[in-house]
Amino acid sequence: MPLCGLIFTQWRFIVLFYSFLEQICHISPQNNRQLRRWRSPCSCVGERCARRSTKLEFVSASTREGGLQEASTCLETGSWVVIYGTLPSKKENVIYLSNHQCTVDWIIADMLAIRQRALGHVRYVLKDGLKWLPLYGWYFSQHGGIYVKRSAKFSEEAMTNKLQQQIKSGAPIYLVIFPEGTRYNPDYPQVIAASQAYARKEGLPELRHVMSPRVKAMRIAINTLRCRLDAVYDITVVYEGAVKNNGQRETAPSMPEFLCRECPKIHIYFDRVNVKEIPEETIFMKRWLHERFEIKDKLLTDFYEADDEQKRHKFPGEGRHSQLSLMRTLPSLLFLCCLTVPMLATETGRKIYMKTWLYGTLIGWLWVNISP
Template sequence: MPFDLLVTRWPGPTSVCLLLVRCRLPASSKQQATTWHAQKALLSFARICLARVQDRCTLAIMQLPAWLKTSRIASLVVTIEFLLIGAAVNVLEIIAFVLVRPFSVHLFRRVNAFFVYLHWSVIPWLIENWCDLECRVYGDFEEARGTVHRKKAMVVLNHKGDCDWMLGFCLCDRLAALSNAKCLMKSFVKYLPPIGVQFYFSDFAFLTRSWSRDCDHLTAMAKTWSSYRSPFALCVFAEGTRYTKEKHEANLIYARENGLPELKHLLLPRTKGFTFLMKQLKDSIDVLYDITIVCRGLIPSAMDILKGRKIKADFFMRKIPVEDVPIGSDEETAKWLVDLYKSKDELLEHHSQNDAFPGPECFAPRRIYPRLIVFIWSVLMFVPFAAYTTHLIAIEAYFTLGIIAVFLLAAEAAMRLIVKVALANKPKRK
């Protein structure tokens, strides 16, 4: 007898969900198979229902008026949620560090990667949904999407604005590699709550731009990364600083005096750190990816993202075999990196003239997990908060409500201060 399980339509303005499972089974295995198919169908139905709810919530967020997104209340809600999620993840990391790491460093790294994704996924959600990211991806993305999250990779990105690393996080999430991402960051970042703790436990490298100190630190971090059994994506902004008009003019003068190519859209890379890392990690890295990022219009700052201003960004991704990077001498590796940036500059020139990178656009869908995680965190935090606030209003506990309001405003002001300090901190090159 055939077994038919039909899950009818899920109401909504979009497509119809229709699941039909049909199979012919011998009588001896019919009950077991029936249970399995029923569970599978119900799970699929639940996922589709949840996706529909999230799609409607996302659409509602995208359609919020600009004045509301830029208001103090909206930034307060986003800030509080970001800080509270980060604080909760910090607690989980510390517990894992105390209970797990003494027995297994490898297991701690895997557990920590899961924990940090519970917070880092907020960043793709902010950019893709809160800021309504309009994203186009070109190059080798579709090939990388199925493999990069299973490899140890080095990723070279250009540094145009303050939040390039956040755009890089979005691309890493679409590659399913966000939880394994690592970066070279400025040393002061490790003191920024709550991400500083997460970056520390995730083995980020914190640089002072003084080679005498950074050399020892990079040597230690290279040994740490080489000991990884799990995959990771090491993101490197080889310029070492964000692009500005003044820096670009000084860069052109330096290029003319030293016989280097004059780049129109980028700064020349600082080759010493990259050369050092390639030699240290030559036996640990499986593949190298070159990613060129360009924003169409607004180059977002952290405050732009917090206020939900629309972002349009294009990515060009190239896969480069590690064997193609010469490491025989520092001069060869440095020349290879400069030539790579020259080709990146040519890509950006092509984009400036054609409003697109060369080649066909790749299919790069958003993942459901950032929306799912933010949805769950929001329910866990704001439903009890709303219930407690309602209770305080009912019993006329206005003093307690005032304390809560002051605390929330102080947290939002602290977040703005952190952003301003981060933007103002520009260590000098040594």
């Protein structure tokens, strides 16, 4: 494997590590009374993280008809991942549509993909500025990621060509899109107000807990891939810790905060939409997409502000507990460790590693600008 490949595998390493620890921490419903404590290893991130220890509470979700609710624990974060809806067990060709709040949203997409054995097929539609990420900007592009610019600078031809390349390759499709185009951040009310003004201008309902979605990337993706798609996965994510004592919404956790257990629960609402239900014409697709985000806005409004306290801080729906097989992640985790650790264990290996980052980044920047 090329040296750059060793670095690129670390993104998957993170996801596999999350999933692996989730599995080894799993306790069956019959043993849901067990409690364990674990000390944080991330004291270097901040004094607050170093002081805190996390109690991992192993709980079970009752089994009922009508959906799936997954309560699972992540050793490294102490977070409970709760999924509402019926996630298909078989791999499908899909577009993953989600609200966007923070960088952890990328990990959420991988968390769902790995449950369908589709982790290696995940591709992202990314804002153009991310192509300047050292090495990873080039990696995402070569891995099928699509960089897009906002508004008038958006290139429909470039995105269409990239998607057609994926069709010709015959690779399975798992394309992640955040149609809002930017993160929802309550600390920037002017951005939210501008989004609401856009909705008014277009004659669409204003949204309070999500941004008004933009249809261009979604329209091109669905219409180009329609012949291959099975469905659209409509995902709504809530980070439960991002709520003030008065019930007001706070900024979603950053990646360091997430790793230091600042998020007690992640709620994921899953809805599968048959691609045949999605209109092809731009004007009708814009309306359809906005309606999907109206549903998200209603879900989030009820989550944060429901009059009935019993309905607050959870999504509607009931379900059963889900568990990953350890063999889905352990072999890959060991393989990646065997590739990376020996290189970092020697001085020569570390020098090669750092030079790969430096020169690989410069070459990557040049590459993505010549051949995005």
